[in-house]
Amino acid sequence: MIAQHFEYTVATSLGEAVSLLQKYGDRAKLLAGGHSLVPMMKLRLASPEVLIDIGRLSELSYVMEENGALRIGALTTHHSIESSEVVGRGCRSLAEAAGEIGDIQVRNKGTIGGSVAHADPAADYPATLLAFDATIVTLGPRGERSIHASDFFVDMLTTALEPGEIVREIRIPVHSGRSGSAYLKFAQKASGFAICGVSAVVDLDGAGAISKVAVGITGVGNKAFRGAGTETALRGQQPSPGLLRSACEKAAAGVVALDDIHASAGYRLDLARIYARRALEKAVERAG
Amino acid sequence: MKYVGQAIKRKEDPRLVSGSSSFVDDLALPGMLHTAVARSIHAHARIKRIDISQAWKLAGVTAVVTGEEIAGKCGPIPVAGEIHGMKKPVMHLLAVGKVIYVGQPVAAVVASDKYIARDAADLIEIEYEPLPAVTNPEKAIEPGSPVIHEQFSDNIAYTFGFETGNTEEAFKNADVVVKERFVNQRLAPVSMETRGAVATVQAPDRELVIWSSTQIPHLLKTQLAVMVGVPEHRTRVITPEVGGGFGSKLNVYAEEGLVAYLALKTGKPVKWIEGRRENLACTIHGRDQINDVELALKKDGTILGMRAKVVADIGGYYQLLTAIIPQLTGLLAPGAYRVPTFKFDLVGAFTNKMATDAYRGAGRPEATYLIERIVDCAAQKLKMDPAEIRRKNFPQPSEFPFATSGGVVYDSANYEKALDKALQLADYAGLRKKQAEMRAQGKYMGIGLSSYVEICAMGPSVAMPAGGWESGSVRIEPTGKVTVLTGASPHGQGQETSFSQIVADEFGIGIDDVFVQHGDTARIPYGIGTFGSRATAVGGTAIYMAVQDLKAKLAGIAAHILQSSPDKIVFEDGKLIAGDADKSMTFGAAVTQAYIARNLPPGMEPGLDRTRFFEPSNFTFPFGTHVCVVEIDEETGEPKITKYVAVDDCGNVINPLLAEGQIHGGIVQGVAQALYEEVVYDENGQLLTGSLMDYALPRAHDLPMLELDRTVTPSPVNPMGVKGVGEAGTIGSTPAVVNAIVDALSPLGVTHIDMPVRPEKIWKILKGRKAS
Helix, strand or coil: CCCCCCEEEECCCHHHHHHHHHHHHHHEEEECCCCCHHHHHHCCCCCCCEEEECCCCHHHCCEEEECCEEEEECCCEHHHHHCCHHHHHHCHHHHHHHHCCCCHHHHHHCEHHHHHHHCCCCCCHHHHHHHCCCEEEEEECCEEEEEEHHHHEEECCEECCCCCCEEEEEEEECCCCCEEEEEEEEECCCCCCEEEEEEEEEEECCCCCEEEEEEEEECCCCCCEECHHHHHHHCCCCCCHHHHHHHHCCCCCCCCCCCECCECHHHHHHHHHHHHHHHHHHHHHHHC | CCCCCCCCCCCCHHHHHCCCCCEHHHCCCCCCEEEEEEECCCCCEEEEEEECHHHHHCCCEEEEEEHHHHHCCCCCCCCCCCCCCCCCCCCCCCCCCEECCCCCEEEEEEECCHHHHHHHHHHCEEEEEECCCCCCHHHHCCCCCCCCCCCCCCCEEEEEEEEECCHHHHHHCCCEEEEEEEEEEEECCCCCCCCEEEEEEECCCCEEEEEECCCCHHHHHHHHHHHHCCCHHHEEEECCECCCCCCCCCCCCHHHHHHHHHHHHHCCCEEEECCHHHHHHHCCEEEEEEEEEEEEECCCCCEEEEEEEEEEEEECCCCCCHHHHHHHHHHHCCCCCCCCEEEEEEEEEECCCCCECCCCCCCHHHHHHHHHHHHHHHHHHHCCCHHHHHHHHCCCHHHCCEECCCCCEECCCCHHHHHHHHHHHHCHHHHHHHHHHHHHCCCEEEEEEEEEECCECCCCHHHCCCCCCEEEEEEECCCCCEEEEECCCCCCCCHHHHHHHHHHHHHCCCHHHEEEEECECCCCCCCCCCCCCCHHHHHHHHHHHHHHHHHHHHHHHHHHHHCCCHHHEEEECCEEEECCCCEEEEHHHHHHHHHHCCCCCCCCCCCCEEEEEECCCCCECCEEEEEEEEEECCCCCCEEEEEEEEEEECECCCCHHHHHHHHHHHHHHHHHHHHCCCCCECCCCCECCCCCCCCCCCCHHHCCCEEEEECCCCCCCCCCCECCCCCHHHHHHHHHHHHHHHHHHHHHCCCCCCCCCCHHHHHHHHHHHHHC
16 A cells, blocks of 8 residues: 655646646646545556645635636535535535545545546546536646536546646536435445435426426446436426336436446446435425 | 442553554664565466566665575464364465465565565566466365365365264254355454564574564464574564454464564564555455354254354465364354254365454354354244244253353353343334334334354363463562563453453552553563453453462461461452451552561562463353344345344453443444455455455444443353453344344345345345336
């Protein structure tokens, strides 16, 4: 459990981080909270030659609401998100997802930007970021880009980040009115990562019908995905236990599920169905 | 005030919780070098070539050793547990010619720091010719299986068996026979502190000093002296704080020999600290038995006989006690019941995996699981209440000492009393009523019992591979302070506190006037160690005996001075009181007389220092009943423990706080076997649970508050009437949990479910029911 030899350098500004990344190219990795990268290095699954520490860029640690969107700096810790009143109000399932990550020590160090850039297929955030139609703002040699969450998570441990790009901010449109969200997870017993994690967001109209609905599912496939079939079956309908149940039959339709010593593909798919319904029930209840 | 029986806080804790104490890895010696081990990536392969040139080129590397070098200079890994006729492969500290499990040490690097050592170890190029791996123990012993140790004809490490009474007759006469296969999965002990050792050669007499995180400093000293060829009287083992062992440090490992060899070779202190991945792959594993069990009964539930066929997975080779652990399963298999006839057949199988050995309970959890499960299977078949079938077959208190068909003699017990107390505490009748209500609503709720007995206080030397006695020394210093030296080597159990309580009470002095030392072979008389729930019952008794000798001597001194007689002297409140003469002197004054030595009774030697060796006449047999209640999520299959009651009887209790702590930890580990833990190798012998991201340990929030109580049945085997409590929780809990889950699912026709009972296994059963 000892990492291979590496060089360590500290970036004192975001611009310097970008230029250091350019300078070292493939040989370098960014170090933020270190709670995805460092375990990989200790297991010798990752052996970067250079670590660029961006963990001291305090200007990237913030949560604010602006023009109907939540803006979360990439270096905001899971604990800050979990305990943020702004997040809890406008985006409760994100706070719940943050609170499901690791333990308190991990949440005090790990950052949302680091987690998102790592793109673990069983991480908690992607389900919620997909469900809230979040945007990942990056900074690179060619300036800023805004990438929609559904385009950002490409595959297992693979994102749309280009060489030299840094995750700068996460932007999440805030739902107003009768809206509710919830994140529920069936955790892998050893790691605590999701075997199935579902984030549901529901908006109700004046008549109590579902005007907007989104279901994000993580841990089941090689990347997080939206339960499109379920959403279609619910849109415009009055929520009822029977409807939620039948709509969730299609929660993971067409998805090739992961299969490992912790859960078979069949079990994961069934958990997606069960947890989608449970998360939706909670979101509907919260939408009031 | 009497200390024994009081819940006194641990003397050990202030230094541990404040982080001011030292573990092996805290040790820093001038000029210390660090070693890292290059390990096999194959489960079974011939070593074609080892190229150390790249490792040598790394700046800071001072030595690289391979099996070729070391085999001629160092003895093999010692094996103490032997079974008659067993095959004995020789295991060198580093592999020679071939490797037989993933993680086997192949070469070692010594460097100026641990980072360089690790990088250099990765630069050693080892060329292998892979051979077919054997991972399934039943397939391993079939004819035609690839043979792991080519000097032998097959992978059968040994066979062992016995029959008590005529089982064939019993099964012929039975109304009912139940039969089931129980798999006791492989577990990793995972002590919080991994293994580690530092060795150095000290001037002026070239004493070889080894600091090791071990449970057995003296046995380790003897074995290492022989292994590396240093005379034993110039070999010293010190255990600093040891962060848990659970049996895994009741052993002598290749790396301990390696650091000793490397310190002798380099002339410098050498440190090795095990990483967590090494800990999961290369520290002994526990359990791993397949048990085919049959129970013959009359239709009223009376047990007539039992047959158990056991295949034990040895792993690739034997560690210190590997071979004899599954034997203990046979001794204890009849459990807390009258089982008049019993046939036990055991086969040890070599496989391409890490060796199994003693892990908390060591052979007895397997026994308890098989008897407690098969008794439940019988109750289910006979439609009897699980509590009643148990009650029916308990031997009565008057029948003790009770000779079992397992071949041991239980010391003392009242099984029914513990059962009744547990049922009452759990409100068993109320639980059954609630269960019926929940079942009516289509919900799955189960109640599981386990009325266990265990073998503790190991043990009489005739039954042990390397001595079952223990030493205890008590020295009263001239100022009246008492130094206690114990050969048992506690590593978290709290004997510094409980032994102080015993000694303070006997002398009538304060607990802080007693200081317990352990874990340094240069300071402590030869001892055996801490394992098998023995430290108090055997080690504590040795101390108790030494105290009695010193009390007799002090009473002689006091009687002489106070003009009384020794048998009239009472030790109380820091005084020696001559009851008959209404005179007294302080404890300190009597002690001073022993050292000034001007006015001693005629013929008495000066000084107050006594060492005793206690040889127990038998094991002790603690027992109890655990009740576990589970509710199952009918969609996901997740079992949730909603109530857990444990009534344990470990004889007289020195410190209830320590006893409960042992029960708590034991239950959690036993529940974890039932629900979470499993070492998984794939068919090629690759370890799939090689980190704590994949090997599931229990967490505090997995369990409800445990409800504990006890009955007290003193043991007649030792003067304090204590039995031992270190493993009870682990032994009693596992079957209670599985019994509860099977009970919950029994309306679906479920009669058994293998451990670990992960939610998916239950989900499959629930799914199957929906499909049909």
